[in-house]
Amino acid sequence: MLGSSSGGAAGNSQNYSHTARASPATVQWLLDNYETAEGVSLPRSTLYCHYLLHCQEQKLEPVNAASFGKLIRSVFMGLRTRRLGTRGNSKYHYYGLRIKAGSSLLRLMEDQQHLAMRQQPFSQKQRLKPVHKVEGMTNGTASGAGQQQQQQQGSGHVDISTQVQQYQQFLDASRALPEFPDIDLQGKSLPEGIELEHIKSFQLLYREHCEAILDVMVNLQFTLVETLWKTFWRFSQSQAGDAALAVHDESEKRLPKSCLVLLCKYEPVLRWSRDCDNSLYQGLVEILIPDVLRPIPSALTQAIRNFAKSLESWLTNAMMNIPEEMVRIKVTSANAFAQTLRRYTSLNHLAQAARAVLQNTAQINQMLSDLNRVDFANVQEQASWVCRCEDRVVQRLEQDFKLTLQQQNSLEQWAAWLDGVVSQVLKPYQHSPAFPKAAKLFLLKWSFYSSMVIRDLTLRSAASFGSFHLIRLLYDEYMYYLIEHRVAQAKGETPIAVMGEFASLGRGLNQLDPDKGTSILYRDCTISQTN
Structure with missing residues (x-):
């Protein structure tokens, strides 16, 4: 029978005093913050x-x-240990354990619940003012958290995790890690020294690893991702020290590092790891940037961009003793994740700049006046020769654009119009193998045609050229975002997987699918924004 306090645990100190690398401070921290009780559980x-x-x-x-x-x-x-929750939204829990009533960790748990329950639209939420006093989220003191934040600012990383409650309205933590399928061996024989139990252990350890990454990301603890990678891949600067600790390492008992290394060369495991990473990273993107058009605080944007810049170096460092085959797979997915974060934050930055233009009546009137002077007949003639743009389609888009501009629609209404354009143009290719190619070709045509319009405005020294240039950048980037998602949907994959597929082909890293062609155009946003 479990008691309602931790007194029993304290009396069994001899049972855990020998645990590998368990400092007395950690044991005391556990006793200070947690207690056993019936009918409760913790993930x-x-x-x-x-x-x-x-x-x-x-x-x-x-x-x-x-x-x-x-x-x-x-x-x-x-x-x-129990697995609780509905299918596809379940986690392993410690059953019979809870946080003590007086623990500061309760604040952290409340923040997590608020994140998961956030349903209010942004327009109904109050903008939060900067916090001048750092409130501790764990047992650390406020001064200690402040020192840590200053240290991370000096190294290029701003720790915003201590103000996670400020940013909860901008995240979508209701998304759970999807279920991972079992590893498909595809009839291939197991490597020498590997048994089915090793495969199952790898699956379980990898799932637990991904759940831990999801949790630290939801709490904006970006720098802890490097720590998680190092612990999973058994990183150590001293191989001798690694061997000495292996005897006491629980993960070593569940899956010896020698078996982990062998599995990192096994093709079914490589494929499975890639697919799991793509699912994880897509979920993280949708948590951190659930709406690319909605305003995001500059501190959160900067933290996400800094995190994206560090991903590859963190990962390659953590996997320095892992076979190259697995490193390539992991780095390719991580790079696609990092590029997606950078593009989406840049798109968001453009959206906020354009929002101010679209809300300015004087600027809109000037844009309409300048647009009516554009020689669309000449633009159409050149565009038709290069891109074979149909006259009726271009004329309809021209009229719709002018009408939408005249109505002074909001940014969201413009986004809906762009989405409708994509749907209309690509409708004949729905459920066709030619859909990805048609979508990319339309993106090229759109970009060329809009550049011709900007060229005409430039030659005429249009007074609203700056506004048009900004709007054009935003619409091109948002159109790219829409096409990226439509192609991914048509291929039955995540956008991260589609981008990773192209990245691996471009770098010559993908040894698993050499026959696959380029899935989508790939480029980074070249937006003038602080990095």
Whole structure:
């Protein structure tokens, strides 16, 4: 029978005093913040996230999730593990464990619940003013959190996790990690020294690893992603030290590193890891930037961009002793994730700049006046010769554009119009293998035609040229965003997977699908924005 306090756990100190790399401070932190009780539970990945925050504050080297689980069970005797939640939205929980009533971790849990329950539209929310006093989210002091923030600012990373409640309205934490399929062996024989149990252990450890990444990202603890990668891939500067600790490492018992290395060369595992990463990263993009047009605070935008810039170096460093085949797969997906974050934040930056133009009546009237002077007959003649644009389609788009501009529509209404244009033009290719090619060709035509209009405005020294240039940049980028998603939908893949496929072909890294062709045009946003 589990008790309602941690007194029993404290009396069993000899059971956990020998646990590998478990500092007395960590054991005391567990006893100070958690207690056993009947009928309650805590997500296993959430508890590990709390532990990583504790290690960051205390400047301790964290153990991996498996070793931490062993420590939990030695401190709190009799815990059971259950998988709770609906299918596709379930997590492993420690059943019989809860946070103490007086623990500061309750604040963190409340923030997570607020994130998950956020349903109010942005227009109904009050803009929050900057917080001048840093409130601790864990057991650390406010001064310590402030020092950490200053250190990270000096290194290019701004830690906004201590103000996660400020940014909860801009995230969508209701998304859960999708279920991962079992590894399809495709009839291939197992590598020498590998058994089916090793395959199952890898699947379980990888799932737990991805859940931990999701949790730290929801709490905006971006720098902890590097720590999670290092713990999963058994990173160590000293191989001798690694070997000495292996005997006590719970993950080593579940999947020896020698087996992990062999699996990193096994093609079915490589394919499965790539697919899992694409699902994880797509979910993270939709959590961090659920709406590319809605305003995002500059601090959150900057934190996301800095995180994206660091991804590849963090990952390659954490995997320095892992076979090249797996490193290539992981880096390709991570790069697609990083590029997507950079493009979406740049698109969001453009959207906010354009919103001011679209709300200015004087500027709109000037744009209409300048647009009526454009020689559309000449533009159409050149565009038709280069792109074979149909006259009726171009004329309809021209008329719709002028009408929408005259009505002084909002940015969201413009976005709906652009979406309608894409749907109308690509309708004949729906459910056709030619859809991706037709979509990319339309994107090229759109870009060329809009450049011809800007050229005419430039030659005429139009007074509203700056406004048109900004609007053109936004519409081109948003059109690219729409095409990217339509192509992904047509291929039955995530946008991250589509972008990763092209990136791997471009770099010559994809050894798994050499016959696949380029899936979508790939480029980075060249927006004038602070990096």
